[in-house]
Amino acid sequence: MGYRVGVDIGGTFTDFCAFDEASGALHTLKVLSTPQKPGEEVIAGISGLNERYGIRPEDVTYFTHGTTVGVNTVIQRRGITLCLFTTRGFEDVLEVARLKMPDPYDLFSGRPEPLVTRDRVFSIDERMLFDGSVDEPLDEASVEAAIEGVRSVGGEGVVVALLHAYRNPAHEQRVAAMIKAKAPDLTVTCASEVWPVIREYERTVTAVVAGYVQGRVAHYLGSLQEALASAGVPAEPMITKSNGGVMTAEIGKQECAQMLLSGTASGVIGAASVAAETGSKAAMSLDIGGTSADVAIIRDGTPQYGIGEVIGEFPIYIPTVSVTSIGEGGGSIAWVDPHGVLKVGPESAGSSPGPACYDRGGDRPAITDAFVVCGFLGQSALGYSAVSMRTDLSRKAMATVADKIGMGLEETAESVIRVAVSGMYLEVSKLVSRHGIDPRELSLIAFGGAGPMMACYLARELGMREVVVPRVPGVLSAFGGLIADIKNDFIRTVYLDLGAGEALDEMRAVYGELREAAMAWIREEHGYDGAVTLLHSADMRYRGQSYEIETPLEADWIDDGDADAMAGAFHAAHERIYEHADADAPVQIINLRLVVVGTPPKPKFAPVESSDATPEPVASVPVYYDGGTHTASVYARGDLKAGQTFEGPAIVTQDDCTTCVLGGFTATVDASGNLILSREG
Numbered sequence: 001m002g003y004r005v006g007v008d009i010g011g012t013f014t015d016f017c018a019f020d021e022a023s024g025a026l027h028t029l030k031v032l033s034t035p036q037k038p039g040e041e042v043i044a045g046i047s048g049l050n051e052r053y054g055i056r057p058e059d060v061t062y063f064t065h066g067t068t069v070g071v072n073t074v075i076q077r078r079g080i081t082l083c084l085f086t087t088r089g090f091e092d093v094l095e096v097a098r099l100k101m102p103d104p105y106d107l108f109s110g111r112p113e114p115l116v117t118r119d120r121v122f123s124i125d126e127r128m129l130f131d132g133s134v135d136e137p138l139d140e141a142s143v144e145a146a147i148e149g150v151r152s153v154g155g156e157g158v159v160v161a162l163l164h165a166y167r168n169p170a171h172e173q174r175v176a177a178m179i180k181a182k183a184p185d186l187t188v189t190c191a192s193e194v195w196p197v198i199r200e201y202e203r204t205v206t207a208v209v210a211g212y213v214q215g216r217v218a219h220y221l222g223s224l225q226e227a228l229a230s231a232g233v234p235a236e237p238m239i240t241k242s243n244g245g246v247m248t249a250e251i252g253k254q255e256c257a258q259m260l261l262s263g264t265a266s267g268v269i270g271a272a273s274v275a276a277e278t279g280s281k282a283a284m285s286l287d288i289g290g291t292s293a294d295v296a297i298i299r300d301g302t303p304q305y306g307i308g309e310v311i312g313e314f315p316i317y318i319p320t321v322s323v324t325s326i327g328e329g330g331g332s333i334a335w336v337d338p339h340g341v342l343k344v345g346p347e348s349a350g351s352s353p354g355p356a357c358y359d360r361g362g363d364r365p366a367i368t369d370a371f372v373v374c375g376f377l378g379q380s381a382l383g384y385s386a387v388s389m390r391t392d393l394s395r396k397a398m399a400t401v402a403d404k405i406g407m408g409l410e411e412t413a414e415s416v417i418r419v420a421v422s423g424m425y426l427e428v429s430k431l432v433s434r435h436g437i438d439p440r441e442l443s444l445i446a447f448g449g450a451g452p453m454m455a456c457y458l459a460r461e462l463g464m465r466e467v468v469v470p471r472v473p474g475v476l477s478a479f480g481g482l483i484a485d486i487k488n489d490f491i492r493t494v495y496l497d498l499g500a501g502e503a504l505d506e507m508r509a510v511y512g513e514l515r516e517a518a519m520a521w522i523r524e525e526h527g528y529d530g531a532v533t534l535l536h537s538a539d540m541r542y543r544g545q546s547y548e549i550e551t552p553l554e555a556d557w558i559d560d561g562d563a564d565a566m567a568g569a570f571h572a573a574h575e576r577i578y579e580h581a582d583a584d585a586p587v588q589i590i591n592l593r594l595v596v597v598g599t600p601p602k603p604k605f606a607p608v609e610s611s612d613a614t615p616e617p618v619a620s621v622p623v624y625y626d627g628g629t630h631t632a633s634v635y636a637r638g639d640l641k642a643g644q645t646f647e648g649p650a651i652v653t654q655d656d657c658t659t660c661v662l663g664g665f666t667a668t669v670d671a672s673g674n675l676i677l678s679r680e681g
Contacts, residue, residue, distance in 0.1 A: 289449055538553055
C-alpha cells in the first residue's frame with residue numbers, strides 16, 4: 001500500500017492528486033507552473049505533498065503525468081530543424097495538403113507555413129504500389145544525396161514518408177537504416193511507424209508533427225525521470241496519452257505522437273468519470289485553466305473520440321479524445337483594439353507575471369481580475385495559498401481598460417466576462433452542431449481553476465439545464481490521469497471487399513498479427529500483467545465512397561468469418577449517421593483497428609456525510625452581475641454535506657478553485673459530494 005499520484009501541468013498552475021490506497025483519502029495540491037524551468041513544478045509539488053500531508057516520496061507507488069510540452073512546442077514552433085524525405089514527385093505534399101480553406105468563416109484565412117519548409121524537403125527515387133509491390137526499386141544514391149542535403153540546410157532530424165509505405169514499409173525502413181548509419185546524430189521518424197494509414201497527406205503531416213516535437217519531448221521525459229529518481233520516487237512515471245490511456249515515460253520518448261494531447265485528454269477522462277457517477281446520459285466537459293477553455297462531449301459516461309484533431313495549426317490523424325480548445329482562460333488578458341473594441345485573449349498572463357491580482361508584477365487585466373472586481377473572487381486564498389489576492393491591483397489594472405471604453409470599473413469587468421463567454425458560446429455552438437446535439441439536453445461538467453467560476457455564465461447563454469462541479473474541480477485533470485487505463489491503438493490498411501472468402505482469411509491473419517503486437521506492447525514493453533481487453537473495429541464504406549465509418553466488430557465475427565454480421569453492423573452505423581443505408585451495396589474494409597486496454601486499480605471513495613440541515617454561510621458579500629449589485633452568500637466547500645441545498649447568488653470556496661453561483665441557480669450536494677447547480681425553468 002502507498003500513494004497513487006497524478007500530476008497535470010497547466011499554463012498557470014500544476015495540479016496534484018494523491019490517493020491513499022490504504023484509507024481511500026484523496027489529497028490535492030496546486031503549485032505555480034515554471035515554464036522557464038520545466039520539471040521544477042513537479043519536484044516542488046512532491047515536496048509540498050510531503051510537507052502538507054506527510055506523503056513521503058518513497059511511498060509513491062504509482063505516478064501519472066499529463067503534459068503540454070508537445071503541443072506547446074508546435075504552437076510556439078520551437079521544435080527541431082526538421083527535414084522530410086518523400087517519393088519523387090510528392091515533395092509538395094505538406095503545402096498542397098487538402099486544398100481546404102482553414103477557416104470557412106474567414107474569407108481571408110490562409111494555410112500556415114508547414115513545419116518543414118519546401119527547401120528542406122528532399123526526394124527519393126523509389127516507388128511502391130498500393131498493394132505493397134515494388135514498382136521502382138529504392139535508389140540508394142538518391143538517399144545519400146538527400147542526407148547531404150540535410151547537412152547543407154542544418155537539419156537536426158528527418159521524417160521519412162514514402163508513397164504507400166503503409167502497405168509495405170521496406171523502403172522507409174531501409175532509408176531510416178541508411179540515415180542512422182551515415183548520420184547517427186540525426187533523429188529519424190518513419191511515417192509507417194507513427195501511424196500506418198492510407199492517404200499521404202494525413203500520414204505525412206502526423207509523422208512531421210511527431211518528428212518535430214520528438215527531441216523536446218524525449219528530453220523533457222528524461223529530465224522528469226531523473227528528477228523523480230533524485231527525489232526518491234521509486235515509481236516509473238506514466239504519461240497520459242491523447243486517446244485517454246497511459247503509457248510509460250520510456251515508451252513516450254519514442255511514441256511522442258501519442259501524447260500530444262496528454263493534458264486535455266486527462267481532464268475529459270476525469271469528467272467522464274463524474275458523468276458516470278452522476279448518471280448523466282449526455283454531458284459536456286468544460287475545462288478552463290489559465291490559458292484556454294477546453295470542451296468535449298461525453299455520452300453515457302464515455303468521451304467521444306476522433307481523428308484529425310488540430311495541434312496548434314496542424315491536424316494529427318491518430319485516435320484522440322475529441323477536444324475543442326478556445327483561447328479564453330482565467331489568465332486571458334482584456335485589451336482594447338485600435339477601433340475601441342473590447343477584446344479578450346488569446347494572449348495569457350500565465351503564471352508569470354499572472355493576473356494583476358496575483359501581485360507578481362502583472363499590470364494588465366485578465367478574466368480573473370474581472371471576477372475580482374465583480375466581487376466573486378478575493379474571499380479566500382487561491383491555489384492552496386500559492387498566490388495572494390489583491391483586489392486593489394485588479395481594480396487598478398481594470399481601470400486602464402475602463403478609461404478607454406468610457407465605462408465604470410464594475411461595468412467594464414462584467415463586459416470582459418461577457419466577451420469571454422461569447423467567444424466560448426461561439427465555439428461550443430460549432431461543436432454541438434457537428435455532433436447534432438441540443439445543448440439544453442447536456443449537463444455541463446465544470447472543472448479546472450476557472451471552470452466553476454465561469455460555468456453558470458456559459459450554461460445560461462446555452463440554455464443548459466444543470467452544471468456539475470466535482471469534489472476536486474481544480475485538479476480533476478490530475479485525477480483523470482490516476483484513473484486512466486493503459487491503452488494503445490493498432491491499425492493496418494488492408495483494402496478488402498467484405499464477403500470474399502480470401503478477404504475473410506486475410507482479415508483473420510491481419511487481426512492475428514495485430515493481437516500479437518498488442519499483447520507484446522502491454523505485456524513486454526509496458527510490463528502490465530493484469531486482465532486485458534481487446535476491442536476490434538474496422539473502417540468500412542460502400543464501394544465508391546471516399547471516406548469510411550469506424551464500425552465496432554465482435555471478435556467472434558472475425559474468428560468465425562461472419563461477413564453478414566460485420567456488414568449488418570456497418571449498415572446500422574451508416575443508417576445512424578446518415579439516416580440511410582443500402583443493404584445490397586458492396587462493402588469495403590479499408591483499415592482494421594485494434595485497441596488493447598489494461599485496467600489498473602481505480603480509486604474508490606467513501607460516501608460523503610449527509611445532512612438535511614440548511615447550510616450556514618461563512619459570510620455575505622456584494623457581487624456585481626447582470627448590470628447590478630447583489631448580495632451573495634459565501635460557503636466553504638468542506639463544510640457542505642450531501643443533501644444540503646442553497647440558492648444563488650452564492651460563492652463556494654475551496655483550496656483548488658472558486659465556484660460562482662448566479663441568481664436563478666439552485667445548488668445541491670449529491671451523495672458523492674458533487675455540487676449540482678440546477679437552473680430554474
